[in-house]
Each structure stands twice: as structure tokens, then as C-alpha cells.
Amino acid sequence: MKVRDCVRSPMLEGSAKVLLLGSGELGKEIAIEAQRLGAEVIAVDRYDWAPAMHVAHRRYVVDMMNPRAVKSVVRRENPDAVIPEIEAISTDALEELEAEGYFVVPNARAVKIAMNRLELRRFAAADLGLPTTKFAFAENPEEAFEACEKVGYPCLIKPEMSSSGHGHIRLDSSSRDAAARAYAYAVSHSRGRSKRVIVEEFVDLALEFTVIAYRYPEGDRVATEVCEPIEQWRYGEYHYIESWQPPKSDPAVLSRAVEIGRRVAEGLGGTGIYASEVFLTKDGRVLFSEVAPRSHDTGLVTLVTQELSEFAVHARTALGLPVPRPRVVSPGASMAIYTDLGDVWSPGVCGLQEVLRIPGVDVRIFGKPWAYPGRRMAVLLARGSSVDDALEKVRRAAKLISFRPA
Ligand SMILES: Nc1ncnc2c1ncn2[C@@H]1O[C@H](COP(=O)(O)OP(=O)(O)O)[C@@H](O)[C@H]1O
Ligand SMILES: [Mg+2]
Missing domain, CATH: 3.30.1490.20 (ATP-grasp fold, A domain)
Known part of the structure; x- marks a missing residue:
């Protein structure tokens, strides 16, 4: 990866180019941040008009599990950074591209280990000796x-x-x-x-943390920083529902979570962002669960809480720019909004007149072209005087959102 001091104009010779493999709602925010830094953005996904494609300079629709398709798009575009935004990507293609000199964020080995539960356990439990279930x-x-x-x-x-x-x-x-x-x-x-x-x-969970750690070049070494842990609760579901910052847990528990996030990022190496999922069990254990070598959905809350959101951090690490540790500047909360609509094109995300009347509440509508039951379509964000105040606002706002078929 190259350390960058200048950024030239997008769409012209010498532009700073990032290519997203996966163009969902997280990729959309990364694309916006990269654009703010003057980069040229290419969005790739398996279907057209995926969220990040709406804010990219160019888009490609390809099967990302097909190594030839992935290599072909990357070689054609010759980006400065390839950002894997989802798990379902041909890791053989990423390894080959890295060997050719492309910068895969954070690195191809990390992407390969993190997507495989067996390899990841070997790495975390056996190599690093981290506590796990x-x-x-x-x-x-x-x-x-x-x-x-x-x-x-x-x-x-x-x-x-x-x-x-x-x-x-x-x-x-x-x-x-x-x-x-x-x-x-x-x-x-x-x-x-x-x-x-x-x-x-199967452990009895008291809470889950997302620990965002990142690595960026600092002189002749690579610095690792860890953000304040994000706390999240899933109400027994597998997908994320609510997350908030700053964390409310005991400082001793938080420092164990931070230490896990740091060791995972340092162990997997490279330059980029790592989101470790850490469990706090009802009997007080702090356990590493898994890591995403990319931005995390529960980290959407950082759009309203941190000086630099996880997406800004991600974009800066991809572009070889410095990233001082972002402070939490406001208590905030997020709530993911899932639709119950069946197979519907151009679904209406409704209720905005009431939702956006609540002071401190904001929404990100992902712009997905069609809905299916259980698909995440938007996220509610709120700042508040405290985390509890912010949580109360997103919960109130969530009750006002509805979906309408076209
Ligand atoms: N061993 C476990 N005990 C209790 N809950 C778990 C366990 N493993 C996973 N979960 C719950 O399921 C969620 C999803 O599991 P995870 O392993 O992160 O799968 P995925 O890779 O699909 O995100 C976790 O965030 C947690 O809420
Ligand atoms: Mg998970």
C-alpha cells in the first residue's frame, strides 16, 4: 500500500482509485467517505444498483465467487486499493491479485482466515491464546x-x-x-x-461488543489503534438490531474487550480495519467470537458518535492516510430496520414525516432496489443526552417506520 500525500482529480490520470468488492449499505458509506477525500470509486456487486453503486463513479455486476470475474474487473480498473466489503468473495482471486501487487484491504490472508470459522478458531484460540467459547x-x-x-x-x-x-x-x-x-x-x-x-x-449472553481496531502506516511502521467498544444487543436474533456508544460496561470488562480487538488486528496484520465481535457472558467471561476484516453493521452508530466514523477510518486506511484515534463526541444509538414485505420492487420506506420530527434522529435509507422478508432496508440513528436517551429515540422512531409495496 502506498502512503499518500496528494490526491489528484477523480476520472483523470493519476486519480486515487478504490474498488469495492460488495456494494451494500456499509460500502455505500465507505464510498461516500472515499469521495469526500477526492477518490475515484468503483462499486462491484452481484446485482445492479446495490447501495454503493448509487454513489460510485462506475459499477460492475459480477459473480464475486467467480475468481476470473473478480480478477478481470480488478485488472481492468487497476485500483490503488481493493476493499472486500462482504465475505462471499473468491479468496483465491484476492490472493492472486495481492501477489500481483494489488493492495487488498487489510490483506488477503486476513480475509481468508476470517471467513472460515475453523481457521479463525485455530488462529484466535491456538495461535493467539484468546479466550473463546x-x-x-x-x-x-x-x-x-x-x-x-x-x-x-x-x-x-x-x-x-x-x-x-x-x-x-x-x-x-x-x-x-x-x-x-x-x-x-x-x-x-x-x-x-x-x-x-x-x-x-452455547453461552448465556449479557451483552455483545464490536471492537473496531485499525492499522495504518505511521512512519516506517504500522500503527494499531482501537476505538471505544460499541455495545450491541440482538434480542436473541442472529442479526444486529441495536448498537450504541459510548459503552456502559465496567471499565475492566471493556479493557479486556479492547485487548482482544488489538491482538486480533495485530495478529492478522496488513493495513485496514478489523471489527472483532466479543461476547460478555452472564457469568462474566469476555470471549472472542469472530472478526470481520472490514467495517461492521453495528458500527453504523459511529456515523453519529465518533469524530471519524468507521467508514471514514476504512476509507483513510485504504488510501494510505493517517488516522488518529477518533474520540466519541456524542452518546448515540442505532437501530437496524428490516422489512417484512415479500418480493417487492421499489419498496416505500415510509413514516419519515414523523420520524424526522424527533430531534436528534436521522435515517440512512439504503436504496436497495427490491425487498424480501427480513431484508435490511434502513438504519435509524440518534444522538442523545445519554445512551439511554438515544436508545429511547431510535426505539420510538422504529415504531413509526413502515414499508409500502409500490
Ligand atoms: N456460542 C454462542 N453462544 C451464544 N450465542 C451465540 C454463539 N455464537 C453465536 N451466537 C449469537 O449468534 C450471533 C451470530 O453468530 P456469529 O458466529 O457471529 O455468526 P455470523 O458469522 O453469521 O455473524 C452472535 O452475534 C450471537 O448473538
Ligand atoms: Mg457475527
């Missing part, structure tokens, strides 16, 4: 049963590769048949053809 791996129904017995009940079976909770299944008691069925279910939801699963102890 108890776990075991399995590659057939019999091993799955043994893994459940070893880990204990309740336990959670997850495919080797998946995201957004796909293929997760909980087992509450010892049963060879139930373990075999759970194994088959998890494998059938795996990305790719993997037959491997992880079995994890």
Missing part, C-alpha cells in the same frame, strides 16, 4: 455427535463458512439422531461445498 470441529455426523458431547449442552452447530447466522442450529440435549440432523442442516447451508462444521458451547 468451548468448541470442537466435525466433518461427518458421527464426529458431530462426539463434538457435541465434548462441548456439552446447549451447543450451537455452525457451518465452516456462512454469514448472517445461516445454517446455525442449537442442540439442547444429547441425541445421536438430532446431532446427525443438525450436522446435515449446517452443511446444507454452508457457502461452497465444505462438509466441515464447528460445534460451540
